[in-house]
Amino acid sequence: MSDQLDPHEIERLRSLKPKERMQIPRQQMPEQAPDVRRANFREVPHGLPAMTAIVEANRCLACKKPACVEGCPVGIDIPGFVALIVQGDFEGAVRKVKETNMLPAICGRVCPQEAQCEALCVVGKRGDPVAIGRLERFVADWEREHGLVEPPPTGAPTGKSVGVVGSGPAGLTAAIDLRRLGHEVTIYEALHAPGGVLMYGIPEFRLPKSIVSAEVEVVQRMGVQIEYNYVIGQIETVDELLERHDAVFLGTGAGLPWFMNLPGENLNGVYSANEYLTRCNLMRAYEFPYSDTPIAASERVAVIGGGNVAMDVARTAARLGAKEVYLIYRRSEAEMPARIEEIHHAREEGIVFKLLHNPVRYIGDECGRVCQVECIRMELGEPDASGRRRPVPVEGSQFTIDVDTVVVAIGNGPNPLVPKTTAGLDVDARHGTVKTNLETMRTSKRGVFAGGDIAIGAATVILAMGHGRKAARSIDHFLRTGVWDVEKVE
Amino acid sequence: MNEILENTVIAESVNRYVIAAPKIAQRRKAGQFVIVRVDEHGERIPLTIADADPARGTITLVVQAVGKSTAQMATLKPGDSLRDVVGPLGAPTHIERRGTAVVIGGGIGIAPAHPIAQALKAAGNTVISILGARTQALLIMEEEMRRASDEVIVCTDDGTCGLQGFVTHALADLIAQRGKPDFVFAVGPVPMMKYVSLLTKEHGIPTMVSLNPIMVDGTGMCGGCRVTVGSEMKFACVDGPDFDGHLVDFDELIKRQAFYKEQEQLAYQQMQERCQAESLAQATPS
Ligand SMILES: Cc1cc2nc3c(=O)[nH]c(=O)nc-3n(C[C@H](O)[C@H](O)[C@H](O)COP(=O)(O)OP(=O)(O)OC[C@H]3O[C@@H](n4cnc5c(N)ncnc54)[C@H](O)[C@@H]3O)c2cc1C
Ligand SMILES: Cc1cc2nc3c(=O)[nH]c(=O)nc-3n(C[C@H](O)[C@H](O)[C@H](O)COP(=O)(O)OP(=O)(O)OC[C@H]3O[C@@H](n4cnc5c(N)ncnc54)[C@H](O)[C@@H]3O)c2cc1C
Ligand code: SF4
Ligand code: SF4
Ligand code: FES
Numbered sequence: 086m087s088d089q090l091d092p093h094e095i096e097r098l099r100s101l102k103p104k105e106r107m108q109i110p111r112q113q114m115p116e117q118a119p120d121v122r123r124a125n126f127r128e129v130p131h132g133l134p135a136m137t138a139i140v141e142a143n144r145c146l147a148c149k150k151p152a153c154v155e156g157c158p159v160g161i162d163i164p165g166f167v168a169l170i171v172q173g174d175f176e177g178a179v180r181k182v183k184e185t186n187m188l189p190a191i192c193g194r195v196c197p198q199e200a201q202c203e204a205l206c207v208v209g210k211r212g213d214p215v216a217i218g219r220l221e222r223f224v225a226d227w228e229r230e231h232g233l234v235e236p237p238p239t240g241a242p243t244g245k246s247v248g249v250v251g252s253g254p255a256g257l258t259a260a261i262d263l264r265r266l267g268h269e270v271t272i273y274e275a276l277h278a279p280g281g282v283l284m285y286g287i288p289e290f291r292l293p294k295s296i297v298s299a300e301v302e303v304v305q306r307m308g309v310q311i312e313y314n315y316v317i318g319q320i321e322t323v324d325e326l327l328e329r330h331d332a333v334f335l336g337t338g339a340g341l342p343w344f345m346n347l348p349g350e351n352l353n354g355v356y357s358a359n360e361y362l363t364r365c366n367l368m369r370a371y372e373f374p375y376s377d378t379p380i381a382a383s384e385r386v387a388v389i390g391g392g393n394v395a396m397d398v399a400r401t402a403a404r405l406g407a408k409e410v411y412l413i414y415r416r417s418e419a420e421m422p423a424r425i426e427e428i429h430h431a432r433e434e435g436i437v438f439k440l441l442h443n444p445v446r447y448i449g450d451e452c453g454r455v456c457q458v459e460c461i462r463m464e465l466g467e468p469d470a471s472g473r474r475r476p477v478p479v480e481g482s483q484f485t486i487d488v489d490t491v492v493v494a495i496g497n498g499p500n501p502l503v504p505k506t507t508a509g510l511d512v513d514a515r516h517g518t519v520k521t522n523l524e525t526m527r528t529s530k531r532g533v534f535a536g537g538d539i540a541i542g543a544a545t546v547i548l549a550m551g552h553g554r555k556a557a558r559s560i561d562h563f564l565r566t567g568v569w570d571v572e573k574v575e
Numbered sequence: 576m577n578e579i580l581e582n583t584v585i586a587e588s589v590n591r592y593v594i595a596a597p598k599i600a601q602r603r604k605a606g607q608f609v610i611v612r613v614d615e616h617g618e619r620i621p622l623t624i625a626d627a628d629p630a631r632g633t634i635t636l637v638v639q640a641v642g643k644s645t646a647q648m649a650t651l652k653p654g655d656s657l658r659d660v661v662g663p664l665g666a667p668t669h670i671e672r673r674g675t676a677v678v679i680g681g682g683i684g685i686a687p688a689h690p691i692a693q694a695l696k697a698a699g700n701t702v703i704s705i706l707g708a709r710t711q712a713l714l715i716m717e718e719e720m721r722r723a724s725d726e727v728i729v730c731t732d733d734g735t736c737g738l739q740g741f742v743t744h745a746l747a748d749l750i751a752q753r754g755k756p757d758f759v760f761a762v763g764p765v766p767m768m769k770y771v772s773l774l775t776k777e778h779g780i781p782t783m784v785s786l787n788p789i790m791v792d793g794t795g796m797c798g799g800c801r802v803t804v805g806s807e808m809k810f811a812c813v814d815g816p817d818f819d820g821h822l823v824d825f826d827e828l829i830k831r832q833a834f835y836k837e838q839e840q841l842a843y844q845q846m847q848e849r850c851q852a853e854s855l856a857q858a859t860p861s
Contacts, residue, residue: 275794277612277619277659314661316794320602340796344808351801351808351827353834360797368618368791374842377618377644378791379835453830500795502813 090135095173098143111213112141119433123403126289126371129430133216135175138223142170144208145215153217156205158551161185163202163217170220176233179224183237186221187261187303188254188550190229190296193222195287196547197424229299236306240267245564248273248330250317250503253281254546255537256336257304258553259560264307266561271330272304273315278367281338283546285367286359288397290404291427294366318506323533332532332560335519336553339497339538345389349447350493354381354455358394358494365401383490385409387458389444390494391416396427398492399436410436411486415443415463415476441465441476445483447491457485499539507533516542524573526556531569534560576656580633582649586715588640589683590649591625597632599624599662605694606668606687606785606817609634610793612659613648620644621790621812623687624663626719634662637686637715643843664793665816668694668783674757676700677749678724679742679771681707681763685716687785688762692723695760701725703756705745707763711736743770755780761820765829772820782820786811788831803827 101109116122116130133141145167153163162181169178182189196202198218206214228234246269249256257279260270278284280297305311317323317337326333342357344350361380364370368378386402388395391414402410412431414421417440421428432438441463448457462482465474499517504510511520511529521528521540528535536552538544559574581593599609608623626635640646651657668691676695680688685706696702704724708714709732721727729737730745738745742763749756755778761771762785775782788811791797795813802811805822809815 275661275796276792277661314659316661316664319663319794320598340794342796342798344798344801346808351803351831353831357798360791360799363791363797369616372616373838374643374845376616377842379838379842381834382838452833453827454834502795 090139090173092173094136095139095171098140099171101143103146106143106146107208107212109140109144111144111216112137112219114216114219119435122290123434126404128293129290132226133219133223135223135227138170138220139173141216142167142220145171146208148207152205152207153202153215156202158201158545158547159185159554161202161221166224167215167217167220170224175224175227179228179233182221182224186547186550187237187258188300188546189221190225191254191283191292191300192547192550193218193220193225194292194296197545199425201547229296234299234303236303237261237265239264239307242269243267243564245269245331246271246329247560247564248326248333249336250323250326250333251275251281251336251338251537251539252279252301252311253336253338253537253549254283255338255539255549255553255556256281256334257301258550259334259336259536259557260304260309260553261307262554262557263560264309266557268561268564270308271310271312273312273317273326275314275316276367277313279311279313281336285363286394286397288362288366288401290400291397316502318502323503323507323510323530327532331564332534334553334556334560335503335528335533335535335539336537336549337500337503337539338549339499339543341498341500341517342493343496343498344493345444345495347444347446349449349455352447352449352455353453354383354489355447355491355493356381358390358398358492359497361398361492362394362401365405371405380405381490383407385411385486385488386490386492387411387413387444387486387488388492388494389413390496391421391423392494392496393423393427394496395494396423396431398494399431400434402490402492403434403436407490411439411488412436413439413442413444413458413460415441416473417441417465420473439486443476443478444491448485455488455491458488458491459483459485497538497543499542503539518542523552524555525559525571526552527559527563527569527571532563576658577660578656579651579653581653582651585637587712588649589713589715590638590640592636592638592648593633594636594657594660595632596634596660596662599660600627600632600634601629603627603634603663604667605670605690607663607665608687608793608816609636609660609662610664610790611636611648611657613644613651614658617647617658618644619659619791619793620648621664621787621793623785625686625689625716637683639683642839643846646843647846661793665812666814668760668785668817670694670698672699673781674700675703676758676760677703677705677746677756679705679707679746679759679761679763679767680720681742681761681767682709682713683715684761684763684767684785685714685720688760689716689719689723691760691762691785692720696723696725700758703728703749705730705742705749706737707731707742707745707767708736709733741770742767743774746771746774750778757781759783759820760785765825765832768820768823769825772823772825776821783817784820784823785816786818786823786828787816788828789834802831
């Protein structure tokens with residue numbers, strides 16, 4: 086990434102009139118060519134060069150009432166940080182972002198910007214919106230690459246301590262804010278590595294693990310203890326944590342994979358997305374046998390689903406050497422929950438979209454390995470509860486596709502391990518989520534807070550972080566006042 | 576990091592490890608397991624907790640070297656450490672007083688059978704243990720099992736020790752001579768558990784088996800360990816590892832366990848070649 090700044094150009098850009106600004110096209114982010122990246126696990130987009138970032142920042146009209154901020158779940162001062170980029174003050178810009186979002190290098194990469202901040206940007210009304218996510222990523226990368234990352238100051242010790250269960254974005258954010266408020270924090274993590282989905286789920290080519298590690302290092306430098314290999318519900322219960330801690334935050338995520346209950350789903354070569362991605366990301370199966378964890382060698386892979394997870398799996402399968410990767414989704418592209426950028430990247434990498442298709446069963450060979458998936462065509466009927474048109478099968482349209490690997494990526498629910506072992510913790514019977522007041526992040530159990538996917542079901546990184554922040558404030562309030570029954574926390 | 580305090584060879588390719596893991600030692604119950612990673616590149620290996628000493632803060636694992644990871648583990652010395660030990664995992668074995676309980680351990684399965692026998696005995700059952708091995712050199716933990724049981728029947732495939740034949744023969748004889756026991760618990764190779772379950776089903780004897788499908792996380796996150804029990808999908812790491820032997824689809828489990836066989840053999844072979852090359856390099860003065 087080029088760091089060279091051109092002061093004259095910076096000045097010229099600053100003197101542009103709003104009309105002229107509107108003429109600047111949205112800046113492209115350089116990225117690896119599809120045929121190259123299909124064969125490696127390195128990050129796809131390279132990030133904006135510094136001058137390009139400044140040009141992009143000049144597209145922002147610095148609105149008095151910025152709509153974009155409304156679209157950001159944590160309410161980052163977007164015109165504020167963008168204006169600092171315009172001046173070439175990247176350090177100031179990243180400080181500004183970090184007032185509200187402690188993990189900008191991550192959010193800048195994985196936030197569904199086009200549905201959030203950028204969806205509401207006024208520039209987007211008549212053209213392409215300001216690339217807020219890319220700018221956020223740029224300042225965060227700039228800070229890290231210049232070795233300027235400093236942990237935020239911790240508050241004066243309060244003598245209180247909080248146990249945080251899970252080191253995903255919800256848990257990490259809660260931990261950071263609790264340390265800022267002066268509370269002791271210990272994170273308990275079931276796996277041998279931190280980060281939750283950021284580490285085991287989202288692939289390296291979309292979110293390099295070194296970035297997650299760098300963020301976790303900051304958390305540790307703030308004095309947060311992390312206990313790995315510590316499964317709450319097994320080694321200790323939440324009640325036992327409450328004997329040692331003054332409050333507990335549950336950030337255990339939605340890690341329970343759903344299957345479809347189809348014949349043949351237990352054949353060899355049929356994976357859940359979680360298993361496929363965990364083998365590849367966390368256990369580095371793509372380096373096998375240098376790393377010890379194997380993954381199926383595949384020529385033809387079917388991925389079931391149409392969300393971000395399905396895209397990640399499909400693109401991972403391509404990188405693991407599959408020649409054909411089919412994405413089987415029962416609705417049409419318009420209904421796909423995946424980010425547009427991911428769909429675009431997947432298409433470029435040669436993923437074959439089988440839209441309006443649904444699997445009905447898997448067929449195995451004599452060794453018990455899947456060799457075919459039988460599909461049925463679908464058509465869109467009346468809108469369902471989610472407002473999307475309900476897919477209905479077309480009678481008699483079954484046909485088979487030859488495959489040697491299938492990955493089921495239809496979603497995840499909350500893992501019941503903690504709820505099952507915690508008396509007095511109310512759970513939503515339908516979704517398995519821990520019932521949580523989303524104003525105060527308090528659960529039905531005194532002293533226990535929750536946030537992220539465990540509270541609302543599989544959602545986004547930024548929502549999980551927002552919950553972590555809110556929970557930290559609420560926990561602080563509880564620890565200072567001892568009052569549990571509140572409706573709102575300022 | 577968890578220090579290895581002892582590593583003893585107790586039979587051909589079978590080692591007993593005593594590992595510092597104070598919290599797990601306090602917590603674990605019969606039937607639970609840990610997942611171990613030897614080093615930074617290591618895979619996650621599930622291993623049953625064969626014994627524990629809460630006072631000393633140790634757990635005991637009995638491991639058969641069958642592939643790369645378990646062979647690598649066997650080279651570790653006291654004072655070395657395992658990179659990760661997570662546990663206790665799985666649901667504890669349901670232990671109740673039933674009368675006469677037969678505990679069957681086949682091969683390396685004798686190690687996980689041991690805490691079950693202990694617990695059943697402590698709950699007031701008369702425990703008859705049937706230990707099976709291919710040959711005498713592979714028979715493990717006979718002494719420990721004798722201490723944990725009221726009676727022990729040993730059988731080997733080749734007759735080098737105890738009765739000649741499979742554990743199912745010993746069980747059939749036992750039923751014929753002394754009548755039906757009240758409960759059977761079997762752990763070992765899947766075909767053994769399958770045939771034990773078929774036999775006890777015929778006689779209507781409640782039977783639990785401990786399943787060992789391929790696992791990754793051990794917390795219910797990946798679904799890799801799924802098994803079919805009574806035509807329902809179960810995750811062995813959280814719903815089990817113990818299940819009703821009369822309901823388990825053993826044939827499916829046998830296939831699932833063999834899925835990575837070729838890749839695993841390749842990895843093992845490469846490790847052995849590397850080791851040979853290294854020892855050769857050390858042996859040759861430069
Ligand atoms: C493949 C994939 C791709 C995604 N892509 C995007 C994307 O592009 N953009 C986006 O915004 N969102 C994306 N998401 C969703 C996003 O990752 C999640 O919404 C977010 O990670 C939720 O954060 P969390 O902190 O609630 O939980 P998680 O990230 O799930 O973390 C939970 C942590 O808790 C630990 N844990 C669980 N149970 C226990 C226990 N009993 N004891 C101790 N620890 C425990 C887990 O090991 C884990 O580390 C994606 C999700 C997946 C699976
Ligand atoms: C709940 C449970 C308890 C177990 N307890 C014991 C025990 O007490 N002592 C013991 O010696 N063994 C035990 N095993 C089996 C042990 O985990 C495997 O032998 C070991 O993982 C093999 O690894 P490897 O790399 O040495 O061999 P590999 O060459 O990788 O594999 C050899 C065979 O071991 C099995 N295996 C491989 N990887 C895994 C995995 N991740 N999970 C489960 N099985 C795998 C497969 O069937 C494979 O074909 C247990 C397994 C489970 C699931
Ligand atoms: S955190 Fe997400 S929504 Fe908020 S400004 Fe950044 S990219 Fe946009
Ligand atoms: S809405 Fe768009 S133009 Fe207005 S401040 Fe936000 S980013 Fe800038
Ligand atoms: S090992 Fe992953 S769910 Fe059981």
